[in-house]
Amino acid sequence: MLPAGQSVERAASGSKSQFQPGHKIPIQHLTKPGLEADMADPKPVIDQISTEDGGYQLYKAAGKLAGKRAIITGGDSGIGRATAVLFAMEGASSLIVHLPEEETDAKETKKKVEECGSQCHCLAVDLRKRENCKKVIETAVKTLGGIDILVNNAAFQHMLNDISELDEEQWLRTFDTNIHPFFYLSKYSLPHMQQGSTIINCASVNPYIGRGDLLDYTSTKGAIVAFTRALSNQQIKNGIRVNCVCPGPIWTPLIPSTMQTAAMEQFHAVPIGRPGQPSEVATCFVFLASQDSSYISGQCLHPNGGVMVNG
Numbered sequence: 001m002l003p004a005g006q007s008v009e010r011a012a013s014g015s016k017s018q019f020q021p022g023h024k025i026p027i028q029h030l031t032k033p034g035l036e037a038d039m040a041d042p043k044p045v046i047d048q049i050s051t052e053d054g055g056y057q058l059y060k061a062a063g064k065l066a067g068k069r070a071i072i073t074g075g076d077s078g079i080g081r082a083t084a085v086l087f088a089m090e091g092a093s094s095l096i097v098h099l100p101e102e103e104t105d106a107k108e109t110k111k112k113v114e115e116c117g118s119q120c121h122c123l124a125v126d127l128r129k130r131e132n133c134k135k136v137i138e139t140a141v142k143t144l145g146g147i148d149i150l151v152n153n154a155a156f157q158h159m160l161n162d163i164s165e166l167d168e169e170q171w172l173r174t175f176d177t178n179i180h181p182f183f184y185l186s187k188y189s190l191p192h193m194q195q196g197s198t199i200i201n202c203a204s205v206n207p208y209i210g211r212g213d214l215l216d217y218t219s220t221k222g223a224i225v226a227f228t229r230a231l232s233n234q235q236i237k238n239g240i241r242v243n244c245v246c247p248g249p250i251w252t253p254l255i256p257s258t259m260q261t262a263a264m265e266q267f268h269a270v271p272i273g274r275p276g277q278p279s280e281v282a283t284c285f286v287f288l289a290s291q292d293s294s295y296i297s298g299q300c301l302h303p304n305g306g307v308m309v310n311g
């Protein structure tokens with residue numbers, strides 16, 4: 001493992017520039033689940049943080065997660081990948097869980113984590129099956145030696161404009177992917193956790209704004225917020241904090257693989273005026289996983305480009 005802070009020196013300030021206000025993402029349609037390797041330029045930003053002048057600098061680590069062991073579902077790409085890499089820069093090892101068809105992306109994340117001096121194990125399973133959720137926990141205990149952090153991040157979405165088009169199978173698939181594994185993985189992880197462990201769930205801005213073209217997805221994300229609050233109230237007596245991150249529009253494979261053209265053209269339409277990058281969400285996961293957030297539980301963070309939300 002590298003000493004804390006070494007990763008800061010790994011690369012000089014990036015030469016790329018941040019999405020500027022009004023920046024439209026490339027219109028591209030990928031087959032689900034979508035690979036980050038196939039995304040058009042500009043590629044998602046993983047380990048760099050936006051500077052005041054619209055550029056990037058490498059994330060500055062400070063050993064905040066030294067020795068911690070994390071499970072990150074959907075850790076192969078997008079927000080999950082950025083979280084695995086920032087966790088590694090902070091000293092944590094991880095087990096990343098992904099779908100079998102995303103192995104190319106998973107290998108790249110593993111490489112990036114290992115470059116930071118941390119372990120990264122990969123497990124290709126479909127989390128809709130309860131027995132696969134059990135396998136995730138068994139694999140984490142075996143390969144990492146325990147579990148300190150559970151990041152429930154995997155999700156499925158498919159845009160449809162009207163409830164008449166949304167068939168019952170899709171409704172069930174979305175709930176089977178987006179909320180049921182959060183329950184299974186939390187239930188099976190908790191016996192391996194101890195005081196100071198954390199569970200962090202990924203929801204979305206959508207339950208706060210009631211997005212109509214993602215009725216099923218938005219409903220599962222509302223369930224995640226409620227699940228976070230209830231599980232926090234239940235587990236805080238054991239010293240285990242449970243929190244939630246609710247991203248707005250973030251440039252990840254989920255977007256070109258699931259969004260219609262018109263929605264992609266409006267992807268920058270938030271008060272900050274540009275899409276967000278995975279690294280800008282991963283910093284929230286680092287904060288909630290570390291002792292920096294020791295007095296915060298049952299709460300949601302909103303890296304959403306400045307959209308006002310209640311609750």
Ligand SMILES: NC(=O)c1ccc[n+]([C@@H]2O[C@H](COP(=O)([O-])OP(=O)(O)OC[C@H]3O[C@@H](n4cnc5c(N)ncnc54)[C@H](O)[C@@H]3O)[C@@H](O)[C@H]2O)c1
Pocket residue numbers: 033034073074075076077078079080097098099102125126127128153154155156177202203204205246247248249250251252253254255
């Ligand atoms: N990108 C955005 O604009 C945005 C906005 C709000 C919320 N989010 C949330 O962020 C989280 C991460 O998404 P992302 O944008 O980084 O996209 P992503 O496509 O990179 O990640 C989604 C991941 O979910 C995993 N997944 C999907 N179905 C699965 C299944 N059945 N079994 C196992 N794994 C499965 C895949 O491995 C995939 O990598 C999701 O919860 C998503 O809802 C994203």
